Amino acid sequence: MPTPTSIDPRHAQHHQKVPRVEVYWTTVTYKTVILYSLVALGVVFGGMYLAKPELYSAVINKIHRTVGNADVDPVNADQKHAKFVNLDGRVQIKKFNSVQWVDATLSTALDKGDLVETGSDGDARISFADGTSYTIKPDTLITVEENSTESNRPTSVTVSIQTGAVDLATPYLRSPDSKAAVKSEDATTQLHSNSRAAVKFDPEKKESEVVVSSGTAQVQRGEEKIDLVQYEKATIPSTGAIQKSTVLKPPELVEPLNLAPIIAENPKTATVHFEWKPVPEAASYRLRVSATSMLTRNIVDKKNITGTSVDVTGLETGDYFWNVMATDAKKESSELGDIFRFSLVAQGKSQDMILEITGYQLHGRVAEIIGKTEPGAALIVNGQPVPNIAADGTFRHFTEPLEPGQHSIVVVGQNRRGGTGHAQVSIVVPK
Missing domain, CATH: 1.20.5 (Single alpha-helices involved in coiled-coils or other helix-helix interfaces)
Structure with a gap:
């Protein structure tokens, strides 16, 4: 067979007209x-x-720093920002590198130099990476002064008040050199571990006020230092020495229990009983019931109560927060104490559901609740939903860490027929 001969287009004869692409x-x-x-x-x-x-x-050097930090976790880096964990009403921020005010959202991250302003109906809670939280009251303007929360060194967080009021709460601070503070004019209030204080500043009078509701704090202006313990107040005038005094203790809440459900056939006409322990120096009390955890837009606001209990009707089905403040004969009021939460639940009109607590176990300060209900039912334990219920209706639920002492664990539920159930068990957490 003859072998085909390849044709080089560069040496092709002129009479060949076949078009080619080189x-x-x-x-x-x-x-x-x-x-x-x-x-x-x-x-x-x-x-x-x-x-x-x-x-x-x-x-x-820049290349070296970039390569050397290539393993930094971006999530951990983001956790170094302060963030809003509660927002209510009008709350705006102005970033340190911006001239524009914008509405705050729960996804807004705060940095050093940022401004936060609340309106007359506004309330906000800011949480820092070290667990310190600041609650910004209505008509308040603050600046984030410092936010140093590196894990390998003492933390330092500070806000300054231009006008208004801020509540500061600290967790356990892992280093004695860690700092959580509020500045007002030329004074600085620094809180220690597991403490809470309210700081107010009046720019017209140039006067500050600090009240410690738990733990300890120190107020400093120049070389002057004042140490405060629970239920003590420091008044910082524009001129003259810092003055220290005691304040009225807030009442201890009794009923409804925190996170307890109240089941009624008709919640609108049901009577909800509120009760608290007496404060010896109190002349009257103020009860507030709200649908928000920061007690804004109160549904019930009863003042000048001379007793230690009140019955309230007319509440709709839902979750509520309540608190009581005491007032003495000088019209001085106690600081905000504990805020309890309860749920008003409508009783199912059909057959009640099966719900029982069969046992519990303590794992440190966490309680494991073991029980049985109907398949497909929805359960809430101390205000927290139960995510996993087995096909046969058995369930296990771990509570949040509990403080030492006696606790009433309450379970409420509803089945597919609209029936409701209620069960509770008393647990003692050792010290």
């Missing part, structure tokens, strides 16, 4: 590209080193 290419390997790139970079850096050695050093 394509030429050169194969370049990745190694060649990388080699040429390195040579080019070497020329650039060599010229930079000869012309401007200081610029060369700066660029090399």
Whole structure:
């Protein structure tokens, strides 16, 4: 068989009219590209080193820092920001590098130098990465002064008040050198571990006030320092020495229990009984019931109560928060004490559901609740939903960490027929 002869288009005869497209290419390997790139970079850096050695050093240091920090977790870096955990009403912020005020959201991250302002109906709670929280009261303007929460060194968080009031609460601070503070004018209030205080500042009078509701704090202005313990107040005038005094203790709440459900056939006409322990120095009390955890837009606001209990009707089905403040004969009021939460639940009109607590176990300060209900039912334990219920209706639920002492664990539920159930058990958490 004759072998086909390849035709070189460059030597083809003129009488051949077949159209052709000539394509030429050169194969370049990745190694060649990388080699040429390195040579080019070497020329650039060599010229930079000869012309401007200081610029060369700066660029090399920047590259070194970037490469050296390549393993930084972006999530952990984001956790160093302060964030809003509660927002109610009008709350606006102005970033330190902006001239525009914008509405705050729960996804807004706060940095050093940012401004936060609340309106007359506004309330906000800010949480820092170390667990410190600041509750900003209505008609308040603050600046985030400091936010240093590195894990390998003492933390330091501070806000300053231009006008208004702020509540500051601290967790356990892992280092004695850690700082959580509020500045007002030329005074600084620093809280210690597991403490809470309210700080107010009047810019017209240039006067500050600090009240410690738990733990300890120190107020400093210049060389003057005042230590405060629970239920003590420091008044810081524009001139003169800081004055220290005692304040009225807030009442201890009794009923409804925190996170307890109240089941009624008709919640609108049901009577809800509120009760608290007496404060010896109190002349009257004020009861507030709200649908928000920061007690804004109160549904019930009863003042000048002379007894230690009140019955309330007319509440709709839902979750509520309540608190009582005491007032003495001088019209001085106690600070905000504990805020309890309860749920008003409508009794199912059909057959009640099966619900029982069969046992519990303590794991440190966490209680494991074991029980049985109907398949497909919805359960709430101390205000927290039970995510996993087995096909046969058995369930296990772990509570939040409980303080030492006696606790009433309450379980409420509803089945698919609209029936409701209620069960509770008393647990003692040892010290």
